[in-house]
Amino acid sequence: MRSINWDRVWRNASIGLFLMWLLLLARSAPFPPTELKPRLNHLTAAQAFNFVRWELKALGDKIAFGLLAPQRFMTEEQRTRFVLDYLDDVRAAWRLEYTIEDAYVDPEIADPDATTAEAQRELIALRDKMTRTAPIAEAILGEQVSHVLREGGFGALHQILPPVSGTFTPLPLVLIISPRDRIESVYQQQLVAGLTAAEQEALEARVAVEFPDHSAYITEIGGLAVYPAMLLESSSIDWIADVIAHEWTHHYLLFHPLGFYYDRSGETRTINETTASLMGEWAGQEVILRYYTPLLEREKALPNPLRRETPTTATEDASPRFDFRAEMHLTRVLADHMLAEGRITEAEAYMEARRRYFVARGYSLRKLNQAYFAFHGAYAASPGGAAGKDPIGPAVRALWASSATPHDFVRTVAPFTTLAELNMALSP
Numbered sequence: 001m002r003s004i005n006w007d008r009v010w011r012n013a014s015i016g017l018f019l020m021w022l023l024l025l026a027r028s029a030p031f032p033p034t035e036l037k038p039r040l041n042h043l044t045a046a047q048a049f050n051f052v053r054w055e056l057k058a059l060g061d062k063i064a065f066g067l068l069a070p071q072r073f074m075t076e077e078q079r080t081r082f083v084l085d086y087l088d089d090v091r092a093a094w095r096l097e098y099t100i101e102d103a104y105v106d107p108e109i110a111d112p113d114a115t116t117a118e119a120q121r122e123l124i125a126l127r128d129k130m131t132r133t134a135p136i137a138e139a140i141l142g143e144q145v146s147h148v149l150r151e152g153g154f155g156a157l158h159q160i161l162p163p164v165s166g167t168f169t170p171l172p173l174v175l176i177i178s179p180r181d182r183i184e185s186v187y188q189q190q191l192v193a194g195l196t197a198a199e200q201e202a203l204e205a206r207v208a209v210e211f212p213d214h215s216a217y218i219t220e221i222g223g224l225a226v227y228p229a230m231l232l233e234s235s236s237i238d239w240i241a242d243v244i245a246h247e248w249t250h251h252y253l254l255f256h257p258l259g260f261y262y263d264r265s266g267e268t269r270t271i272n273e274t275t276a277s278l279m280g281e282w283a284g285q286e287v288i289l290r291y292y293t294p295l296l297e298r299e300k301a302l303p304n305p306l307r308r309e310t311p312t313t314a315t316e317d318a319s320p321r322f323d324f325r326a327e328m329h330l331t332r333v334l335a336d337h338m339l340a341e342g343r344i345t346e347a348e349a350y351m352e353a354r355r356r357y358f359v360a361r362g363y364s365l366r367k368l369n370q371a372y373f374a375f376h377g378a379y380a381a382s383p384g385g386a387a388g389k390d391p392i393g394p395a396v397r398a399l400w401a402s403s404a405t406p407h408d409f410v411r412t413v414a415p416f417t418t419l420a421e422l423n424m425a426l427s428p
Contacts (some may be wrong), residue, residue: 036211037172040187042179043206047199049172049190050344058167058228065135073142077101079140080357081289083237086137086155090421096123123133130344134168138231140235141287145244152408154252160258167227167246170194172224176217177207178374180344183336184266185374197366204367207365215348225250226364241287246280259304268417270378274396275413282406321362325384327354331374332388339370395422 023070041048071079096119103112103119142164149160159164170193177187195203200218207216222243224230234240250272253259256270331354338347348369354369366370376386387393396413399422403409416422 021100036177036214039210040189040207043210044175044189044191046204047191047195049192049204051190054169055226058169062165062167062228067141069139074140074391076291077295079084079144080295082133082293083137083140085234086130086133087237087240089126089133090233092314092351093126093130094235096120096126121354123303125290129234130420138165138167138228141240141244144287144291145248145283148290149248151286152283153405154410160248160318162227163249164244165245166223166231167228168231168233170232171221171232173200173218174221174375175203175207175326176213176219176277176371176375177211178217178370179350180213180215180370181342182339183370183373183377185378186270188263188375190224194297200366215332215370217367217369217373217375219372219375223247226333227251238284238288240279242284244280245283245287247274250274252410253414258415260416261417264417266374266378267419270380270387270390270392271396271419271422272379273378273414274393275410277379278396278400279296279406281381288355311312324363325382327358329384329388330387331368332386335370335373337389392419392422395419395426 071082074082080156084273098124099119100112100116103116106112109115146155146160146164149155149164154160171192172190173195175189175191177186178184179186191203195218200383204216204218207214214290220232220234222234223237225247229244229251231240231243231247234243250259253275254271258268258275261268262272263269330350335347335351337349338344351368351370351372355365358365358368373386373388376391377388379385380387380390380396383394385399399413400409403412412425413422416425
C-alpha cells in the first residue's frame with residue numbers, strides 16, 4: 001500500500017484555496033466610481049490580454065508536471081547546476097536568434113534562408129529542449145525561494161502559503177493612464193504580448209484623442225502576479241530569483257488589505273510595489289548566496305537590504321559618469337513642481353526634452369510623461385529615480401530597516417493602505 005505524500009496534498013490544497021481567493025478578489029475588488037474604466041476597457045478590448053486562456057494552459061501544465069516532479073530525486077548541487085544549465089540554454093537561444101535576425105538585416109547576404117538554415121535547425125532543437133526543461137527549472141527555483149522564505153519566518157507547518165510558483169512566458173504589455181494635471185495611475189490594463197512600437201503609439205494616440213485630459217504609456221514588464229506568476233525569460237539568475245520572490249510577495253499580500261485594495265489608490269500601489277521590491281531584493285540575494293555562490297564563484301553585488309540607508313559621497317578622483325537614477329529623479333521633481341503650478345503644457349514639453357536627453361545618452365525611452373512616472377515611480381525600493389520626492393518610498397524603507405526580520409516587516413505593513421497609516425507605525 002502506497003503512503004500518502006502529505007506535502008503534495010497540502011500543496012495542492014493550498015493552490016486550490018488560493019485560486020478560490022483569486023476568483024473572489026476578481027469578483028469583489030473595488031474600483032473607483034468613474035466612467036473612465038469602462039470606456040477604456042471598451043477602447044482596449046481588441047488588444048486586451050486573455051488571462052482565462054493563459055491560466056487554463058499554465059495551470060494544466062503545472063498540475064501535469066507536479067505529478068512527476070523529477071527534481072525530487074536530485075541532490076542540491078544537481079538542482080542548482082540544472083538551473084544554471086537551463087539559463088545557459090536561454091543565453092544560447094538568444095545568440096542564435098540574434099544571428100538569424102542579423103542575417104536577414106544584412107544587405108550583403110543574398111540568401112539569408114540558406115545562410116541561417118543550420119542556425120534555425122539548432123534553434124528549433126534548443127527551444128524544444130527548453131520546453132521540456134523549463135518546468136523543472138521553475139520548480140527548483142520555486143523551492144529554493146520557498147526555503148529562504150521559511151528561514152525568514154514565513155509559512156506554517158513548514159509550508160509556504162500560497163505556494164511559490166512561476167512560469168517563464170511571454171508577458172503582456174501594460175497600459176497606464178494618468179491625469180495630465182498630476183502624476184497618478186488611475187487605470188492599468190494588460191495588453192497582448194508582442195505589440196509593435198507602432199501599435200503601441202497608435203493606441204496611446206487613440207487614448208489622447210478620446211481622453212484629452214489624460215496621458216497614456218505602454219510598457220514592458222518583468223513579471224506579473226497572476227498564478228502561477230508570469231516570469232519574463234531571462235538568463236540572469238540574480239534577476240530571476242528576485243522576480244520570483246517579488247511576485248510571491250504580491251500573492252501573499254492578497255490576503256491582507258495592502259494587496260486586496262491594490263487598486264484603491266496610488267499610495268496603496270506604491271506601498272505594495274515597494275514592499276514587494278524590498279522582499280525580492282532580500283530573498284533573491286539569499287537564494288544566490290545559499291545555492292549559487294559556490295558554483296558561480298562570486299557573490300551577488302547587492303548590499304543587505306535589512307539595514308538603514310547610509311549616504312554616500314563621491315571621492316574627488318572619481319570619474320564623472322551619467323547617473324540615470326539621479327537624472328530621472330531631477331526630471332520627476334521638476335515635472336511635479338510645474339504640474340503643481342498648473343503649467344501642464346510646459347511640464348510636458350520639459351519631459352519630452354528630457355526624454356531626448358536620455359535617448360542621446362543611450363537610454364531608449366519611447367515615452368516620458370505623467371503616466372510613465374505614475375508607473376515607474378511606484379517602485380521605490382531605492383532612493384532617487386522616477387519616484388522623485390514621493391515620501392512613500394522612504395517611509396517603507398524606514399520600516400524595513402527597523403524590522404527584526406522580513407516576516408516582521410511584511411506583517412507590519414500588510415494592513416496599511418495609506419501613507420498616514422505607515423507614518424503612524426514609524427512614530428516613536
